[in-house]
Amino acid sequence: xxxxxxxxxxTTIRIGPASGxxxxxxxxVPLATFAVLVLLSAVSLGRGDFPxxxxxxxxxxxxxxxGAEPFIILELxxxxxxxxxxVGLALGVAGALFQTFARNPLASPxxxxxxxxxxxxxxxxxxxxxxxxxxxxxxxLAALLGALLTGVLLFALTWRAGIDGYRLVLIGIxxxxxxxxxxxxxxxxxxxxxxxxxxxxxxxxxNARTWDHAVPLAVALAVxxxxxxxxxxxxxxxxxxxxxxxxxxxRLQGAQAAVVLIAVGCVAFAVSAxxxxxxxxxxxxxxxxxxxxxxxxxxxxxxxxxxVLVVGADLVTRTVLPEALPVGIxxxxxxxxxxxxLLVRGRRRSTL
Amino acid sequence: xxxxTVTIDSATQLRDxxxxxxxxxxxxxxxxxxxxxxxxxxxxxxxxxxxxxxAIVGPNGCGKxxxxxxxxxxxxxxxxxxxxxxxxxxxxxxREVARVLGLLPQAPVAPEGLTVADLVARGRHPHQSWLRxxxxxxxxxxxxxxxxxxxxxxxxxxxxxxSGGQRxxxxxxxxxxxxxxxxxxxxxxxxxxxxxxxxxxxxVSRLHAxxxxxxxxxxxxxxxxxxxxxxxxxxxxxxxxxxxxxxEVLTEQLLADVFxxxxxxxxxxxxxxxxxxxxxxxx
Numbered sequence: 001x002x003x004x005x006x007x008x009x010x011t012t013i014r015i016g017p018a019s020g021x022x023x024x025x026x027x028x029v030p031l032a033t034f035a036v037l038v039l040l041s042a043v044s045l046g047r048g049d050f051p052x053x054x055x056x057x058x059x060x061x062x063x064x065x066x067g068a069e070p071f072i073i074l075e076l077x078x079x080x081x082x083x084x085x086x087v088g089l090a091l092g093v094a095g096a097l098f099q100t101f102a103r104n105p106l107a108s109p110x111x112x113x114x115x116x117x118x119x120x121x122x123x124x125x126x127x128x129x130x131x132x133x134x135x136x137x138x139x140x141l142a143a144l145l146g147a148l149l150t151g152v153l154l155f156a157l158t159w160r161a162g163i164d165g166y167r168l169v170l171i172g173i174x175x176x177x178x179x180x181x182x183x184x185x186x187x188x189x190x191x192x193x194x195x196x197x198x199x200x201x202x203x204x205x206x207n208a209r210t211w212d213h214a215v216p217l218a219v220a221l222a223v224x225x226x227x228x229x230x231x232x233x234x235x236x237x238x239x240x241x242x243x244x245x246x247x248x249x250x251r252l253q254g255a256q257a258a259v260v261l262i263a264v265g266c267v268a269f270a271v272s273a274x275x276x277x278x279x280x281x282x283x284x285x286x287x288x289x290x291x292x293x294x295x296x297x298x299x300x301x302x303x304x305x306x307x308v309l310v311v312g313a314d315l316v317t318r319t320v321l322p323e324a325l326p327v328g329i330x331x332x333x334x335x336x337x338x339x340x341x342l343l344v345r346g347r348r349r350s351t352l
Numbered sequence: 353x354x355x356x357t358v359t360i361d362s363a364t365q366l367r368d369x370x371x372x373x374x375x376x377x378x379x380x381x382x383x384x385x386x387x388x389x390x391x392x393x394x395x396x397x398x399x400x401x402x403x404x405x406x407a408i409v410g411p412n413g414c415g416k417x418x419x420x421x422x423x424x425x426x427x428x429x430x431x432x433x434x435x436x437x438x439x440x441x442x443x444x445x446x447r448e449v450a451r452v453l454g455l456l457p458q459a460p461v462a463p464e465g466l467t468v469a470d471l472v473a474r475g476r477h478p479h480q481s482w483l484r485x486x487x488x489x490x491x492x493x494x495x496x497x498x499x500x501x502x503x504x505x506x507x508x509x510x511x512x513x514x515s516g517g518q519r520x521x522x523x524x525x526x527x528x529x530x531x532x533x534x535x536x537x538x539x540x541x542x543x544x545x546x547x548x549x550x551x552x553x554x555x556v557s558r559l560h561a562x563x564x565x566x567x568x569x570x571x572x573x574x575x576x577x578x579x580x581x582x583x584x585x586x587x588x589x590x591x592x593x594x595x596x597x598x599x600e601v602l603t604e605q606l607l608a609d610v611f612x613x614x615x616x617x618x619x620x621x622x623x624x625x626x627x628x629x630x631x632x633x634x635x
Contacts, residue, residue, distance in 0.1 A: 008469040019486045241457070246425065295465040
């Protein structure tokens with residue numbers, strides 16, 4: 001093993017046949033974010049009608065809880081925090097994948113219509129079944145199918161011997177507006193109590209989440225995250241545009257298809273678990289690239305920051321605000337001004 | 353006076369007839385190229401030999417860049433085939449092609465914030481794997497590419513902050529780091545002022561003369577093409593009109609036929625290569 005300085009910024013590490021360059025910011029930012037995430041999750045698990053101190057929460061998580069604490073934390077509160085954490089992780093990674101791939105910071109599952117597709121599925125299921133026909137998991141399933149279907153549609157419509165990032169964004173916006181129209185149509189046609197529950201779903205909420213919501217998402221991410229990280233190296237070359245990437249030996253169509261499908265998968269499972277929590281996928285990669293430096297949003301840091309944002313926003317809506325709002329409202333309230341700030345500031349053109 | 357001797361030196365070096373007759377590295381074999389229904393290049397044959405320096409010239413829209421794209425496997429011919437070292441390039445894996453053939457697209461774009469060193473390091477991609485991301489070989493080759501193109505001093509600067517000429521040098525440095533001895537460049541002098549055009553072409557001809565690279569370059573400027581390339585290929589409406597040494601190709605008749613240009617062709621007072629002096633546009 002050897003560690004040495006390099007002509008490129010960063011430290012070269014070589015262990016046997018493996019080698020790579022490590023930059024301290026790209027290690028420190030995910031580590032620090034992870035620490036914040038653990039702390040925030042512990043605080044969030046402790047807050048509620050029966051407050052529990054952070055050390056006790058951590059002790060319970062380590063399997064040393066006493067009395068009613070394990071039940072309250074692990075059964076009542078943990079699913080909510082776990083879903084928030086996993087959803088943020090998935091959305092952050094998906095946002096970073098889309099933005100790097102499309103070379104456009106406006107490319108996110110929200111603007112590309114994928115979350116809207118999930119809304120069409122979920123609202124359709126709620127309204128058309130009118131509350132009774134579908135069991136509890138029917139709505140997440142409908143949302144998942146809606147998102148996947150929209151993702152596949154987006155992919156098929158954009159594909160012309162490869163995917164052009166600009167075309168992806170344009171077709172995504174078209175799909176988004178079709179989806180929005182469909183949702184509006186379903187809502188105006190709906191019974192009032194269906195419309196109300198559909199509305200809660202559309203804003204994105206972590207209320208009443210159970211392990212049944214968290215487990216499918218966790219399983220999906222266990223498959224998709226390693227794939228995303230493995231695609232990272234190729235993504236760094238795809239960033240140069242089609243011709244240069246091909247010239248450097250990338251099998252362009254396969255690589256593009258893989259990146260888009262991984263991102264769509266992440267979003268579909270996230271949205272089916274918690275509804276369309278907006279702006280996370282759009283904003284988080286841009287924050288991550290500013291914190292960690294480099295020429296593109298770092299995947300891992302984006303995922304962890306996404307988790308921090310969702311868990312943090314959920315904590316704020318439950319504790320600071322007088323009324324418990326759905327978390328999606330807060331991420332939108334925080335995210336929209338940030339986006340405006342990015343647009344107005346706009347020095348870095350390609351990353352806003 | 354000193355300028356004159358320097359330029360003649362590098363020009364005579366290029367015109368070494370020995371390097372021109374080698375084995376064929378890259379060939380277009382009855383290639384037809386089309387965007388959807390629109391045929392740009394029709395049934396074209398071209399052979400590029402080991403160690404040659406070829407410039408493809410022709411009026412706007414004649415298909416020269418399209419031909420270069422096909423030669424670099426960026427575009428699949430709708431008829432005929434491109435052969436790389438005698439083997440169909442379309443059936444060779446992309447990665448294998450990338451280890452032999454480097455290409456510099458027209459006006460390439462680097463992601464914002466990327467430093468020159470990182471850009472050049474990206475040229476090692478075809479030699480790397482998920483596990484082996486930055487070997488000693490990679491490091492040595494990148495360091496050498498940076499110093500050979502005189503980019504060491506700018507290695508830490510973001511590519512988007514460089515001037516046009518420096519940026520083009522950085523891209524050539526990346527192509528060099530790719531470690532290929534076959535290099536295709538699509539209008540590498542576009543948007544550069546004259547002295548930077550010369551700078552880039554001097555760099556490319558050093559690649560050819562000192563490192564023995566086989567070079568194919570699409571160029572607009574006929575005088576520069578004639579000065580730096582050993583062989584000119586003139587195209588019009590997707591067909592090959594002439595091919596040969598610059599003095600064979602750049603005739604007043606050809607300029608009229610291919611460029612619709614009435615012109616005098618005089619010997620370049622510096623390099624002795626043909627020099628085009630336009631009179632007026634025909635038609």
